[in-house]
Amino acid sequence: MQRAVRALLGSRWPLLGMLGAFAAVVVAVVIVATGGGLAQAALALLLGLTLVGLVVVGASAREAEQRARKTEKQLKSLTESVQAIATAVQAVEERQNDPSGGPLAAIIGAQRLDAAVRHDELIARHDELRADVHATLTEQQLAELSALANLYAMLGADDEVPAFGGYAASPRTVLRLASLVRRLPSDALIVECGSGSSTVWLALACRRAGKGRVVALEHLELYARRTREALARHGLGDVAEVRLAPLEPVTVGGEKHDWYAAPQWTDLRGIDLLFVDGPPGAVGPRSRYPAFPLLAAALDDGAIVALDDAQRQDEADIAADWLAESVDGVRLADDEVVGRTRFFTATRA
Numbered sequence: 001m002q003r004a005v006r007a008l009l010g011s012r013w014p015l016l017g018m019l020g021a022f023a024a025v026v027v028a029v030v031i032v033a034t035g036g037g038l039a040q041a042a043l044a045l046l047l048g049l050t051l052v053g054l055v056v057v058g059a060s061a062r063e064a065e066q067r068a069r070k071t072e073k074q075l076k077s078l079t080e081s082v083q084a085i086a087t088a089v090q091a092v093e094e095r096q097n098d099p100s101g102g103p104l105a106a107i108i109g110a111q112r113l114d115a116a117v118r119h120d121e122l123i124a125r126h127d128e129l130r131a132d133v134h135a136t137l138t139e140q141q142l143a144e145l146s147a148l149a150n151l152y153a154m155l156g157a158d159d160e161v162p163a164f165g166g167y168a169a170s171p172r173t174v175l176r177l178a179s180l181v182r183r184l185p186s187d188a189l190i191v192e193c194g195s196g197s198s199t200v201w202l203a204l205a206c207r208r209a210g211k212g213r214v215v216a217l218e219h220l221e222l223y224a225r226r227t228r229e230a231l232a233r234h235g236l237g238d239v240a241e242v243r244l245a246p247l248e249p250v251t252v253g254g255e256k257h258d259w260y261a262a263p264q265w266t267d268l269r270g271i272d273l274l275f276v277d278g279p280p281g282a283v284g285p286r287s288r289y290p291a292f293p294l295l296a297a298a299l300d301d302g303a304i305v306a307l308d309d310a311q312r313q314d315e316a317d318i319a320a321d322w323l324a325e326s327v328d329g330v331r332l333a334d335d336e337v338v339g340r341t342r343f344f345t346a347t348r349a
């Protein structure tokens with residue numbers, strides 16, 4: 001019955017109740033106005049008031065019911081959260097009680113083991129590398145030292161020679177150049193780009209071999225003077241000359257360079273040994289490239305060309321270009337590498 005009434009009224013009951021109350025008040029007013037009994041009018045008013053009271057009570061009951069439902073929902077969600085937390089806590093407890101430490105401990109353990117193995121490997125590699133570097137350094141130093149001793153034994157030097165190290169070619173390179181002098185023709189012409197101690201040693205080698213002469217191109221007055229002074233100390237003025245050749249712009253192989261001023265080298269003919277040790281890299285990229293294109297015409301057939309500092313990228317590129325080029329019918333072929341110097345042989349077509 002109650003359900004039937006609810007279904008019938010639905011959510012309209014507050015409106016209907018208020019309408020009923022209004023109707024009861026209207027009826028009471030009509031009774032009074034038409035001279036009806038006061039008792040009947042009071043009854044109608046009482047009915048109206050009762051209906052208003054019922055609507056108010058019903059509305060608060062409905063509100064209380066909605067609040068109760070909301071609270072019930074919140075309680076349910078809270079219960080679910082508590083249960084989830086309890087499950088998580090239980091899982092952690094189970095892991096803690098696991099004698100193996102659980103999956104997390106296993107991962108950490110494996111990583112520790114991995115790190116320890118890696119650490120040992122790195123230490124072993126470090127020791128190996130240190131031993132290698134030590135051995136390599138010792139070998140290189142030994143090679144330079146023995147070249148130095150060899151040079152003094154072969155050529156002697158009864159006065160001070162500009163020191164090796166820094167900008168100077170290494171003893172191994174100079175020793176090889178000096179050895180080559182012995183194999184050159186009697187009227188051998190040795191040309192050097194960049195003067196210094198190598199000029200003195202080459203001149204000593206010419207004097208000892210009793211043949212050949214050295215022409216060194218030098219772009220800086222200071223070093224030209226120093227080398228001349230060293231040559232003079234050894235009485236080598238008739239065997240070697242230093243030509244002061246300031247750098248001037250030149251375009252070779254489509255590239256712009258600064259190279260030794262032309263008047264200082266255009267007269268050179270029949271070069272048997274060309275040592276390219278200048279201009280220094282600081283002058284510009286591929287600063288030594290012009291040597292072969294500009295002096296190829298002056299090289300004798302079978303001449304030797306030596307390019308110093310061949311371990312540098314610029315010089316490696318220069319060497320690759322020289323090997324690929326044919327200038328005035330002259331080509332270069334790779335010969336050998338001694339220390340930092342790469343040797344080529346020139347052939348004339």
Ligand SMILES: C[S@@+](CC[C@H](N)C(=O)[O-])C[C@H]1O[C@@H](n2cnc3c(N)ncnc32)[C@H](O)[C@@H]1O
Nearest residue numbers: 167168169194195196197198220223277278280
């Ligand atoms: C590589 S060095 C030539 C070295 C020379 N062939 C030798 O073996 O002694 C090239 C040029 O660097 C310049 N030079 C030489 N010693 C230098 C120094 N200590 N500081 C700056 N430039 C230097 C000189 O102009 C030299 O011609």
